[in-house]
Amino acid sequence: MTAQTVPQTTRAERGGLRGNPWAVLVAIAFGVMMVALDGTIVAVANPAIGESLGASLAGLQWVTHGYLLGLAVFLITAGKLGDRFGYRNTYLVGVVGFVLSSVAIALSAGVAMLIAFRVLQGIFGALLMPAALGLLRSGFPPHKLGRAFGVFGSILGAATAGGPIVGGVLVGTFGWEAVFFVNVPVGAAALALGLWLLAPNRATDSGSRMDVPGIVLVSIAILALVWALVEAPTAGWTDPVTLASLAAALVFGAAFVLWERRPQEPLIPLGLFANPSISIGVVLMVLMAVSLMGSLFFVAFYLQGVLGMSPAQTGMQLLPMTALMALTSPVAGRVLDRVGARTPTTAGLLLAGAGMFLLSRLDTDTGTVYLSAAFVLLGTGLSLVMTGSTAAIVGNAPVRFAGVASAVQQAAMQLGGSLGTAVLGAVMSATIISTLPGHFAAAGLAEPASGELADMQSTIAQGGAVVPGGATAEVARAVTEASNLAFIDGLQWAFGIAAVLMLLAAGLSLFMRGGRPDGGEPVVHV
Structure with a gap:
């Protein structure tokens, strides 16, 4: 099978703004924002959901993982559907389904129902995201792809990191249901802009069959x-x-x-991975997501449970990361067009590693200036990595496989998110169980029995404490302080591991190609 050249739309076909590459970017912005926002907005809403619906830590993890599960499982298939049937139609179906499933989540009466609709929401998000990237890849010439991916990364990064801010305001003002109802106006804007600005549907790989x-x-x-x-x-x-x-x-x-x-007719042409930039970009995307999603999941519990911040204050504390992710990506895109993905990606991984190291030194009374410095480094670094990895994967893939390549990029990010919360969560739980008895003993409290530890660690891992009924104020304070110290022990280990992963990834990124994306070389089947 050889790569095909996709006919480009002419100015007459575009009819003014419609089909213009930058108009396409505007059209998909709201849909991309909506999906990325839902990946992290729940981080701040989790405590409220747990309290309202009586969810355990495992249940709250499934609220996050159910969404990632739907995304990850369906992404590759969705990417192929976009190549086969056209990105415009695939994108619009994804927008409509995402909004309807969001409403169903907000109306859920229990945790099980909420998780089920989160999975469905993830499936529609899987339709939307690869199609959006496919629209960019097929619409922009190779020498402008870096700039396009930079703006795309800015939207994705700002929405991803902005989830806690928006979530904090919505939860504090209207309740946890509002973080899902907000997708109604955003989705309506995405649908209207898509119908107006996206060119007529055109498949890039219409002759292929579904594998x-x-x-x-x-x-x-x-x-x-x-x-x-x-x-x-x-x-x-x-x-x-x-x-x-x-x-x-x-x-x-x-x-x-x-x-x-x-x-x-393979679902994923394995020859794509013969390009080292694509293969390394996938690995880096996984590691970036481990750091981003894993850290956001537990940072929210730290800020609210240990430092006592409100949801809105939690969102504002994360503002430096949000702002830097939004501002750095367009700059990174321009650099990409000139020097390629390797240099900004390596720099981003080093900065992210430094930010994670600072977070690994958090304590029960860490100040906001220190936190802001860590989030500045993390936000700047992760935006560079996200932009560079996306350009390496999608920019080096042939146009006809833009949907599949975009799906691979998104699948790597979602699997990395699941891996981050799972592995860092395991480190948190193991550390809490091993250190909690010592902290209780140091506070003059009776050490919890081994059978009690498993039950207590779930609450402590959410930044809380299990205070015995009828305990005096002094005992309650001692239990809370000991629990917070155990939580900090786990947090430091988890974030320390994430920092080491970022440094290892920086070394791997040096093996990426140094030039600009080549616009998609022919795929060699293996």
């Missing part, structure tokens, strides 16, 4: 992997269900790779 066996194999592999990552912190990494899920992910993943080696 049904490949879809089944990769979907089961990703489902099993995410399931294991979600359940392992609660059930244990050696639990039979966890091991069985990991084994299933390995078996079906290997079967998928073997199946995709066929030259006829």
Whole structure:
């Protein structure tokens, strides 16, 4: 199979703004914002959801992971659908479905119902995101792709990091349901702009067939992997269900790779990964998401549970990260057009590593200036990494496979998010269990029995404390302080690991190609 040249729309076809590359970017901005926002807005709403619906830490993790699960499992298939049937129609269907599922979430009466609709929301988000990137990749010439990805990264980064701010204001003012109802006006704007500004639907790979066996194999592999990552912190990494899920992910993943080696109509042309920039970009996207999603999940509990901030104050404390992610990405895009992805990506990983190291030194009385400095480094670094990795993956893929390449980029980000909250959550839980008895003893309290530790760590991992009924104010204070110290122990270990991952990723990024994205070289099947 050889790469095809996709016919570009002419000025007459575009009819003014319609179909213009920058108008396309404006049109998809609201849809991209909506999906990215929902990836992190729940971080601030989680405490309120837990209190309102009586959810445990595991249940709250599923509120986050259910969304990521729907995204991750369906992304590759959605990318192929965009290539096969056109990005415009795929994008618009995703917008409508995302809004309707958001309303259903807000009206949920229990945790199980909420999680089910979060999964459905993730599926529609999977339709939307690769199609949006596919529209960019097919609409911009190669020498302007970096700038386009920079603006795209700015939107994605600002919305991702802005979730806690918006969520804090909405939860504090209207309740947790508002973080989902807000998608109604945003989605309406996305739909209206899409119908107005996006050119008529045109498939880039209309002659291909859907690889049904490949879809089944990769979907089961990703489902099993995410399931294991979600359940392992609660059930244990050696639990039979966890091991069985990991084994299933390995078996079906290997079967998928073997199946995709066929030259006829593969779901993911494996020749894409012969380009080192694409392969390394995928790994870097995973590591970036581990740091971003894992840190946001527990930072919200730290700010509210340990420091006692309100949801709105939590969002404002994260403002430096939000602002820097929004401001740095366009600059990174311009640099990408000149020197390629390697230099800004490496610099971003070093900055993010420094930010994570500062967060690994948090204490029970850390000041806001220190926190802001850490978030500035983290926001600047992660925006550079997100822009550079996206350009490396999507910019180096042939235009006809823009949807699949975009899906690979998004799948890497979502799997990294699940991996981050699962692994860092496991580190948090193990550290709390090992250090809590010592903190209780140091405070003059009776050490909790081994059977009590498992129940207590779930609450403590959310920044809370299990105070015995009828305890005096002095005992309650001592229990809270000891619990907070155990939480900090876990936080420091988790963020320290994330900092080391960023440094290792910086070394890997040096092996990326130094030039600009080549606009998509022909795919060699392997």
